[in-house]
Amino acid sequence: MSHGSSGDRISARAAAIGPQRIRAMFDRAARLESEDDRDLVHLELGEPDFDTPAHVVRAADEAARAGRxxxxxxxxxxxxxxxxxxxxxxxxxxxxxxxxxxxxxxxxxxxxxxxxxxxxxxxxxxxxxxxxxxxxxxxxxxxxxxxxxxxxxxxxxxxxxxxxxxxxxxxxxxxxxxxxxxxxxxxxxxxxxxxxxxxxxxxxxxxxxxxxxxxxxxxxxxxxxxxxxxxxxxxxxxxxxxxxxxxxxxxxxxxxxxxxxxxxxxxxxxxxxxxxxxxxxxxxxxxxGPEEPIEEMARAFARRRDLVCDRVDEIPGVSLAPPEGAFYAFLDVSDLEGESQAVADRLLEEYGVVTAPGTAFGAGGEGHLRLSFAAGIDRLEEGLDRLERTVRDERGAG
Ligand SMILES: Cc1ncc(COP(=O)(O)O)c(C=O)c1O
Structure with missing residues (x-):
């Protein structure tokens, strides 16, 4: 006797929650990396590339060793x-x-x-x-x-x-x-x-x-x-x-x-x-604890933000309102072909840059892509090179 589908027992409340679209890009990228061994530049998650400051790690270690x-x-x-x-x-x-x-x-x-x-x-x-x-x-x-x-x-x-x-x-x-x-x-x-x-x-x-x-x-x-x-x-x-x-x-x-x-x-x-x-x-x-490691990270984010703003300025057909805070660049890519999800898909599949489509942040985000500059500066430069190549290829300028 068949016992039906367990999926039918998922509550309407749970079924109504779709995958978060930033995570969906991350998951697709992870599949491409494991199946096709692709070299991808990850600019999709808001994940600082720095290690947690040493004094913070030490405090957790000491607490665990002391039985807390x-x-x-x-x-x-x-x-x-x-x-x-x-x-x-x-x-x-x-x-x-x-x-x-x-x-x-x-x-x-x-x-x-x-x-x-x-x-x-x-x-x-x-x-x-x-x-x-x-x-x-x-x-x-x-x-x-x-x-x-x-x-x-x-x-x-x-x-x-x-x-x-x-x-x-x-x-x-x-x-x-x-x-x-x-x-x-x-x-x-x-x-x-x-x-x-x-x-x-x-x-x-x-x-x-x-x-x-x-x-x-x-x-x-x-x-x-x-x-x-x-x-x-x-x-x-x-x-x-x-x-x-x-x-x-x-x-x-x-x-x-x-x-x-x-x-x-x-x-x-x-x-x-x-x-x-x-x-x-x-x-x-x-x-x-000490502020210095935190201030050093904040200074690094500021340098990355300036790099992204300068580089985007040089790419025709893409623009950015310079961020006042956080570590994201919300790029206007509406000059490129297709909706923001399609642009993010092409960037991922053809150029190996993982971003989040603007519609992951509500309908008003259409025409945009989010790049996280929490990534390390080398990967960020590589991602921006690839973005520039994409735009130049697509606009016939390359
Ligand atoms: C605007 C905003 N608020 C809150 C959070 C929550 O972060 P966490 O749960 O890691 O503290 C995030 C995470 O990306 C965020 O972007």
Whole structure:
């Protein structure tokens, strides 16, 4: 007797979540590398090529050797929550207003599960990092994408965001600097969005994972702009991943009102319970240790950003609004044949450069490709050479 297909038992909720399109490029590239032994240049993931600083690795090693390997509190080691609180202005209460998570991605997941009811709306300006959009759906909410104007280099337009906030809004996601555009929000824009959200009893989730990586003025942290009344509606997500080259350690956090942090902490017992204990000791070392290795990485990203801007300037038919922060170049490739997925496919299959199509970041990203300059400078140069060759071949100039 046949027992039917196990696929039929996949929940509608799980079935509705497609593969993340940045990861899909990574997976296809990995297949080409293993099956065809191709030499590919990886510019698709936001993955710093630096090793985690030695003092951070040492802290995890010492913790593990000393037997500090047990479950920790659901909200994270108190010592780490204190270090997080000390890094923020105004200082939150580490006992009730800080939760340590498995990367910023889990902070978003728990926050959206905590503040969204089915039918609620989550406002996201796009192009945007796609994970919270899927997570909003997982929480039963409807993501409302608000495209930022491509003609203005995707600079955040607070008017458009405010206009999308209404009685059904549960949360507004405000990422500064943004992935994939590298754009930042000014103080006035943040204040307006926060005010409009608070008027509708909605939260602003300020994603500040790239705040330490800026090339122009450092954008203000949302918490420093809000007064006590508005700050109740602010949830700030941050992470060790990008700033300290710690993507695989999976340590992030959320800072916000005790009500929300308390509910997230209760939910967490039933999902991941807590974050890897030695990784939390590593995070303490990252937050409280020497700044020099971190500043050196930030200087290297700045050099790579300048290299990408200069090189792209020389390539006909491709343009870039110089990123103000993060480590992505969101290239306008609309002069090339086909949609952004087709351009990314050709670059991968014919020229061996792995990028992410602009539509991975919402419909407003069409006509663009994201290149991550978190890759090492040699690979970045090689990738830019290949991009230039592609464009010249396709435009008949080569
Ligand atoms: C804008 C943005 N926020 C948050 C994250 C979460 O990173 P992690 O979960 O590694 O902390 C990412 C990762 O790429 C990101 O691009």
């Amino acid at each position: 390997t047990n479950y920790t509190a659901n909200a994270g080691l108190f010592e780490l929550r204190e270090a997080i609180a000390d890094s923020r202005e105004p200082r939150p209460d580490p006992a009730s207003e800080v939760i340590v998570t498995n990367g910023g991605v889990e902070a978003f997941h728990l926050a959206l599960e905590t503040v969204c009811d089915p039918g609620d709306e989550v406002v996201v300006s796009t192009p945007a990092w796609p994970n919270p959009i899927s997570q909003a759906r997982m929480a039963g909410a409807e993501p409302i994408e608000v495209p930022m104007p491509a003609a203005e280099g995707f600079s955040p337009d607070p008017d458009r965001i405010v206009a999308a906030i209404g009685p059904e809004t549960a949360a507004v996601i405000l990422t500064s600097p943004a992935n994939p555009t590298g754009r930042t929000f000014g103080a006035e824009g943040i204040r307006r969005v926060l005010g409009a959200a608070a008027d509708h009893s909605a939260f602003v989730i300020a994603d500040e994972v790239y705040r330490g990586l800026t090339y122009t003025d450092v954008p203000p942290p949302a918490a420093a702009i809000a007064d006590d009344d508005l700050r109740k509606w602010l949830l700030t997500v941050d992470s060790c991943s990008k700033r300290y080259a710690m993507t695989g350690w999976r340590v992030g956090w959320l800072v916000g009102s005790g009500d929300v942090v308390g509910a997230m902490t209760r939910l967490r017992e039933h999902t991941t319970s807590s974050t890897n204990a030695p990784a939390q000791y590593a995070a303490i070392a990252a937050l409280t």
